[in-house]
Amino acid sequence: MTQSSILRLDGELRDIAEKLDRILSDQDSISANIECDPKLQFLDVPSANETSTDIQALRAQETLLSDQLVVCRELSVVSDLLEEAKMNLQLCELENCFYSLQNIRRKLTVIDFKILPMRFEQDLKLHLDEMxxxxxxxxxxxxxxxxxxxxxxxTFVESTIVGTDRVEFNYSYFRQFLKTCFFPNGSFEPTIWFVSSLSMSDTKEAITTGLSTLFTQYIELEVVQEKLKSLLFSENVFLELKSESTLEVTTKKCSLDEILCKYTALVLFLLRAVTSDDQNTILSRLGNTIAVEVLKFFKQNSTVLLSPGSKQKEQLIRLNDDLKLLSDSTKGVWVYNGTELDALLNDDSVINNLKLDKLLQSQIVKIREVFRTSSWSKTFVIKLPTQETPSVNNDVPASNTDDNSEDEWDWGNEVDIPDTHDDEEKDGWGDEIDFSEDTKQEPIGTRKPDVSHKMVSENDEWQTNWDETEPIGKEDSNVRKLTGLPALCLEILENFETGCDEIGREKIQMTLDYKRNLLLTSFMAMCVCKCKDWWQLHHDIEYVVTKFPDQRKIFRLIELDSHFVQTHVDNMKKTILALIQQQFRNFQTNEKTPNWGITVESLLPYLENVAFPAIIKLKDLRVLSSFVEYVYADCFVAQLMSWRMISEKNSENLEEMIKLLLASTNHPALQTDERCKQSREKLAVIGDVLTAHLTDIMDMFSSGDFYLFSTDEIVQWIILLFADTGLRRECLDEIRTIRQEQQEDE
Structure with missing residues (x-):
C-alpha cells in the first residue's frame, strides 16, 4: 500500500469518528430512532416477584452447596485421621492411635450428618467402635x-517385644500411658469418652469389661496380690527367686529353713523385680500381712530358730533388713521399722515370753480338742476326802437382790420368766387341787386352790420328785458325781507348770501368773459353753480345788466358779421375785377373783422343777439356807410388808399362797439346816396370822409363837391387818411392854 492510500484511509477514519461522535452525543435522538424502528422486537420482561423467587432459590442452592462443601472438607479430615489411626495401630503406636481416635470423635460432634446418606453415619461409627x-x-x-x-x-519383665515388626515396649512408660489415657482419676470410670462415645451396645459392654480387667489386673495388680497372698499362706509351697525376675513355685513339704527362704524370696522379688509404683500398690495392701506372717513364723518356732548353733538368726536379721529397705522404697506408703522383730531377736525376755505363749496356746488347743467330742461328759461317782476342804462358795460375794444388778462376768444373765395370763386354760394342775362348791363354775384361772391333804400326801407327784432328789445329809455330803473335766483341768495345769519349769520360772515370773490365769479363764469359758448343768460344772471345779496342791495358783478358777454359781443363783432369785410380784399385783387388782394360774402354773413348777432341784444338787447347805430365806423372807414377806394394808379377802388369798408355797418346798434337805427350819416356821406363823382375829394373835403371842419375830415385825403385821381401833392400840401397847420387860430381864 502506497503512502497516499494510507493518508486517504486515515482521513476517512477521522471522518467516520467525527460522525459517530456527533450521533452518539445525541442520546435522545438515538432512543427515538430505535423505538421507531419497525424491525425491533422486545422480549417478555419478567415481573419483579419472579425475579425475587429465582434469586432466593439460587441463594438456597448456594447455601446447600456451601454446607456440603464444609461437610466434605470435615470428612476429608476425618478420613485422614482414620488412616492415621489405622497406621498407628499397625505400627503399635498405641498412644498416638488413642489421640487420633479422640480427635475423630471430636470432629464427628461438629459434622451435620443430615445432609449425608442415612447409613453413612452408622457405618462410620461402627468402624470407629471396632477400632x-x-x-x-x-x-x-x-x-x-x-x-x-x-x-x-x-514372672515380671521391664520390657517386652510385640508383633512381627518386633516393637519394644517399656513397662513403666506403657503403664503410665494406660493410667493417663484410660484411668485419669485413678480408677476405671465407664463415663470416660472412650466408652461413652461408643454406639453398639455389645461392643460397649466388651470394651467396658476389657478396660475394667486392665485396671484390676495391671493397674491395681489384684491378680498379682492374690497370687502372692496364696503363696504366703500356703504351707506346702517353696519359693525361689530366679534371674531376679521370676518367683518360682515348687510344691513340697517345707522345713523351717525352706519356709524362711520362702519369705526371703518373696521379699527380694518385691524389692528387686517389680517397679517402685508396683511396690507401692502391692505393699499398701499386702505389706502388713507379710510382716505379720514373718513375726508369726518366728514366734511359733523361736525355740528352734534361736537354738545354739543355728544359722537362721542371721537369715532373720537379713530378712528384717530387706523388709526395712522395702518400706523405705515406698516413701511412706507402707511403714515398717522392724523394731518388734529386732527386739525378738535380741531380747532374751521376749524369747522366754514367746515360749510361754506357745505353751499357753498348746494347752488351749488341747482343751478345744477334748471338747470336739462328747466323751468328756461321761460321769462317774467319787467320794471327796473326809477332811474339811475349802468351799468354793465361801468366796461368793453377798447376793445382790436388786432387779437392776448387773452380772459382772456376763454369764447367763438371761432370765426366762414364764408368761402368765388372766385367762388360763385347765391343765394337769387341776387334778391336784380341790375347789369349793361355790366356785366350780368360775374359770380355772380365778379359782382359789384348796391346800388339802392331796398337796402334801405321800402319793403326790411333786413330793415323789422331791424324794427322788438326793438329800444333803452327813452320810453323803462328800459323794460327788464328776465328768472328765477335772482330769482335763488337772492335766493342763500340770503340763503348764512343767513347761514353766523347763523355760525357767525366774525368767518368766513377771507374766507367769497372768498367763496361768488366762489359761484358767479360757478353760472356764469353754466349760461354761459346753456344760448343760451348771451345778455339775461347780462339782467338777470343786474337785479340782481339792486336788490341786497350791490353791493360790488356781485362785482365778475359784473366783470364776464363784461368780458362775452366784450368777445362776441370782437369776433364779430374779425369776421367783418377778413371779411373786406378779401374783401380788393380781391380788391387789382382783382380790375377789384372782388369777391363781400365776402361782399354780408358773411359780410352783419353777420352784419344784428348776430352782430347788438345782440348789439341792449343788450340795451346799449355806447356799440352800440362803436361797430358802430369800424366797420366804425377801420375795414374799418383804413384799407384803411394803403394802399399806391387807384386806380380809387378800388375807385369805395370801394364806392359801403360803400353804401352797410351803407344801411345794417341803423337802427333807430343808429339815437338816436350822436356818431353813426357822424360815419355814416363821412363814407358817405368818400364814396363821393373816386370817386370825386380834385376840387369837394375842393368844399366839402369849404362847410364844412369835419367838422368831422382832417387836417391830409383830407391830407392823397387826397394823397391816387391823384398823386403828382402841383394841388394836391396847394390843400394841401390851406387846411393846411385854417385850421391853423381857429385854430388861435378860
Missing amino acids: HAHLVSRCDDIMHGFWKIDDCGI
Missing part, C-alpha cells in the same frame, strides 16, 4: 507380655 476394641485388645496383649502368672510362679 476402639482393637486398641483395648492390643493393650491387653502387651500387658500380658510384662506379667506371666501361672502355677509355676510369677
Whole structure:
C-alpha cells in the first residue's frame, strides 16, 4: 500500500469518528430512532416477584452447596485421621492411635450428618467402635507380655517385644500411658469418652469389661496380690527367686529353713523385680500381712530358730533388713521399722515370753480338742476326802437382790420368766387341787386352790420328785458325781507348770501368773459353753480345788466358779421375785377373783422343777439356807410388808399362797439346816396370822409363837391387818411392854 492510500484511509477514519461522535452525543435522538424502528422486537420482561423467587432459590442452592462443601472438607479430615489411626495401630503406636481416635470423635460432634446418606453415619461409627476394641485388645496383649502368672510362679519383665515388626515396649512408660489415657482419676470410670462415645451396645459392654480387667489386673495388680497372698499362706509351697525376675513355685513339704527362704524370696522379688509404683500398690495392701506372717513364723518356732548353733538368726536379721529397705522404697506408703522383730531377736525376755505363749496356746488347743467330742461328759461317782476342804462358795460375794444388778462376768444373765395370763386354760394342775362348791363354775384361772391333804400326801407327784432328789445329809455330803473335766483341768495345769519349769520360772515370773490365769479363764469359758448343768460344772471345779496342791495358783478358777454359781443363783432369785410380784399385783387388782394360774402354773413348777432341784444338787447347805430365806423372807414377806394394808379377802388369798408355797418346798434337805427350819416356821406363823382375829394373835403371842419375830415385825403385821381401833392400840401397847420387860430381864 502506497503512502497516499494510507493518508486517504486515515482521513476517512477521522471522518467516520467525527460522525459517530456527533450521533452518539445525541442520546435522545438515538432512543427515538430505535423505538421507531419497525424491525425491533422486545422480549417478555419478567415481573419483579419472579425475579425475587429465582434469586432466593439460587441463594438456597448456594447455601446447600456451601454446607456440603464444609461437610466434605470435615470428612476429608476425618478420613485422614482414620488412616492415621489405622497406621498407628499397625505400627503399635498405641498412644498416638488413642489421640487420633479422640480427635475423630471430636470432629464427628461438629459434622451435620443430615445432609449425608442415612447409613453413612452408622457405618462410620461402627468402624470407629471396632477400632476402639482393637486398641483395648492390643493393650491387653502387651500387658500380658510384662506379667506371666501361672502355677509355676510369677514372672515380671521391664520390657517386652510385640508383633512381627518386633516393637519394644517399656513397662513403666506403657503403664503410665494406660493410667493417663484410660484411668485419669485413678480408677476405671465407664463415663470416660472412650466408652461413652461408643454406639453398639455389645461392643460397649466388651470394651467396658476389657478396660475394667486392665485396671484390676495391671493397674491395681489384684491378680498379682492374690497370687502372692496364696503363696504366703500356703504351707506346702517353696519359693525361689530366679534371674531376679521370676518367683518360682515348687510344691513340697517345707522345713523351717525352706519356709524362711520362702519369705526371703518373696521379699527380694518385691524389692528387686517389680517397679517402685508396683511396690507401692502391692505393699499398701499386702505389706502388713507379710510382716505379720514373718513375726508369726518366728514366734511359733523361736525355740528352734534361736537354738545354739543355728544359722537362721542371721537369715532373720537379713530378712528384717530387706523388709526395712522395702518400706523405705515406698516413701511412706507402707511403714515398717522392724523394731518388734529386732527386739525378738535380741531380747532374751521376749524369747522366754514367746515360749510361754506357745505353751499357753498348746494347752488351749488341747482343751478345744477334748471338747470336739462328747466323751468328756461321761460321769462317774467319787467320794471327796473326809477332811474339811475349802468351799468354793465361801468366796461368793453377798447376793445382790436388786432387779437392776448387773452380772459382772456376763454369764447367763438371761432370765426366762414364764408368761402368765388372766385367762388360763385347765391343765394337769387341776387334778391336784380341790375347789369349793361355790366356785366350780368360775374359770380355772380365778379359782382359789384348796391346800388339802392331796398337796402334801405321800402319793403326790411333786413330793415323789422331791424324794427322788438326793438329800444333803452327813452320810453323803462328800459323794460327788464328776465328768472328765477335772482330769482335763488337772492335766493342763500340770503340763503348764512343767513347761514353766523347763523355760525357767525366774525368767518368766513377771507374766507367769497372768498367763496361768488366762489359761484358767479360757478353760472356764469353754466349760461354761459346753456344760448343760451348771451345778455339775461347780462339782467338777470343786474337785479340782481339792486336788490341786497350791490353791493360790488356781485362785482365778475359784473366783470364776464363784461368780458362775452366784450368777445362776441370782437369776433364779430374779425369776421367783418377778413371779411373786406378779401374783401380788393380781391380788391387789382382783382380790375377789384372782388369777391363781400365776402361782399354780408358773411359780410352783419353777420352784419344784428348776430352782430347788438345782440348789439341792449343788450340795451346799449355806447356799440352800440362803436361797430358802430369800424366797420366804425377801420375795414374799418383804413384799407384803411394803403394802399399806391387807384386806380380809387378800388375807385369805395370801394364806392359801403360803400353804401352797410351803407344801411345794417341803423337802427333807430343808429339815437338816436350822436356818431353813426357822424360815419355814416363821412363814407358817405368818400364814396363821393373816386370817386370825386380834385376840387369837394375842393368844399366839402369849404362847410364844412369835419367838422368831422382832417387836417391830409383830407391830407392823397387826397394823397391816387391823384398823386403828382402841383394841388394836391396847394390843400394841401390851406387846411393846411385854417385850421391853423381857429385854430388861435378860
